[in-house]
Amino acid sequence: MTRRRSRCWSRPPRPRCPRTGTPRRPDPLSELTNLRAAPVAAARRLAKRTFRTQDRRFLAEGPQAVREALGLPGNVVELFVTGEAVGRHAELLSAAGDVPVHRVSGRVMTAIAQTVTPQGVVAICRFLDVPLTLEPAPRLVALLAEVRDPGNAGTVIRVADAAGADAVVLTRSSVDLYNPKCARASAGSVFHLPVTVEADVAATVAALRAAGVQVLAADGAGPADLDAMDDAGDLARPTAWLFGNEAWGLPAELRALADQVVRVPIHGRAESLNLATAAAVCLYASARAQRRG
Numbered sequence: 001m002t003r004r005r006s007r008c009w010s011r012p013p014r015p016r017c018p019r020t021g022t023p024r025r026p027d028p029l030s031e032l033t034n035l036r037a038a039p040v041a042a043a044r045r046l047a048k049r050t051f052r053t054q055d056r057r058f059l060a061e062g063p064q065a066v067r068e069a070l071g072l073p074g075n076v077v078e079l080f081v082t083g084e085a086v087g088r089h090a091e092l093l094s095a096a097g098d099v100p101v102h103r104v105s106g107r108v109m110t111a112i113a114q115t116v117t118p119q120g121v122v123a124i125c126r127f128l129d130v131p132l133t134l135e136p137a138p139r140l141v142a143l144l145a146e147v148r149d150p151g152n153a154g155t156v157i158r159v160a161d162a163a164g165a166d167a168v169v170l171t172r173s174s175v176d177l178y179n180p181k182c183a184r185a186s187a188g189s190v191f192h193l194p195v196t197v198e199a200d201v202a203a204t205v206a207a208l209r210a211a212g213v214q215v216l217a218a219d220g221a222g223p224a225d226l227d228a229m230d231d232a233g234d235l236a237r238p239t240a241w242l243f244g245n246e247a248w249g250l251p252a253e254l255r256a257l258a259d260q261v262v263r264v265p266i267h268g269r270a271e272s273l274n275l276a277t278a279a280a281v282c283l284y285a286s287a288r289a290q291r292r293g
Contacts, residue, residue: 031083033105040104043080043112043124049176056127058178059112060191062119063089068188069125070095075191077124078102082109085120092121114180128190129177129197132204137211138166140286141240142279145201145254146173149246153177154185155276156243161189163283169196169204169240201242205257208240217242217258218282219250220272224262226285235286236293243282246275 032040043059045051052058057077060069063085069076070092079092079101086093086103093101109118132141142160147153153175160168170177177183177197183190196204205215214237216224229235242258244250255261264273264281273281 031103031105032108035108035111037108039078039080039100039102040108040112043078043122046124047114047180049179052176052178057124058127058183059114059180060123060125060183060188061113061115061121061180062184063092063121065183065186065188065191066092066121066123067095068191069123070099072128072191075125075128077126079124080104080109080112080122082106082118082120089121115184127178128195130194132167132169132196132199132207133194134207134211134213137213137238138208138240139238139290140165140283141167141169141208141213142283143169143171143199143201143204143208143215143240143242144174145171145242145250146245147243147275148175149275150175150179150182151185152246152275153179154182154187154190156279157182157186157193157195158189159276159280159283161186161192163280163287165193165283165287167194167196169199171201171204172198201254202257205240205242209259211238213238213240214260215240215242215258216282217244217250217255217261218264218278219244219255219261220263220266220278222255222261222263224260226262226264226282229260229262230285230289233289233293235289239286239290241279241282241286243275243279 046057046059060066076099079096079099081103112122142156142165157168177195208215216239218241264278
């Protein structure tokens with residue numbers, strides 16, 4: 001005899017419209033609390049580079065980054081918000097338009113986000129990287145060679161954006177542009193200017209030089225002085241700044257690729273400047289000279 005399954009094991013029926021009797025659609029902002037829910041699982045897997053590359057998706061976290069991502073049409077795929085963030089950042093939900101929005105519990109947001117204290121807003125975004133455009137020739141480029149720290153890379157992207165650079169290039173041995181720390185450190189600037197990834201540094205330098213762009217390598221022991229170059233008007237030319245690794249800087253073979261190796265003058269007792277600070281000084285010096293020119 002076949003045993004009938006107890007009703008306690010059956011799935012509860014979906015609520016029905018009292019007027020038509022048809023099942024109601026789920027509330028689009030009903031709170032997701034299950035870590036295994038399909039949208040949550042799809043977002044959580046983007047913590048790993050393998051899946052980011054496979055899906056060509058990455059996470060933008062925090063209201064500032066999400067606001068800038070939504071400003072790029074078609075870039076945001078899905079949006080996750082906590083109940084508290086729904087009230088605090090209502091303008092983001094308005095800007096989302098047709099983007100699917102998932103309201104999630106604090107536990108789910110903590111599982112998706114990559115920060116200790118999530119800000120309650122995370123977007124899944126499409127990859128942004130593009131080939132370096134040399135027609136017309138760029139006026140100002142930041143070229144990062146073997147930069148491994150995501151915070152430094154993101155900060156340089158932010159600085160390049162603020163200085164009005166035309167592009168940022170990350171070489172093959174540099175950090176993943178879509179590392180969550182890199183995206184956060186850019187403070188949304190990753191959505192503002194073209195970024196090229198996985199570039200061959202020698203080929204990129206050759207292409208820039210062929211387009212009439214001088215390549216200056218930033219190095220604390222460089223023979224050329226940044227201030228002296230500015231005084232001579234050499235920074236007014238279209239320029240690509242080549243920045244090296246945080247710990248060991250630029251190796252000799254990369255310095256040899258540049259037209260000049262330039263040091264930022266140290267007027268006090270500091271031993272050196274860190275990567276992001278040196279990049280800010282160099283990029284702003286070029287931007288100022290180009291505006292004067």
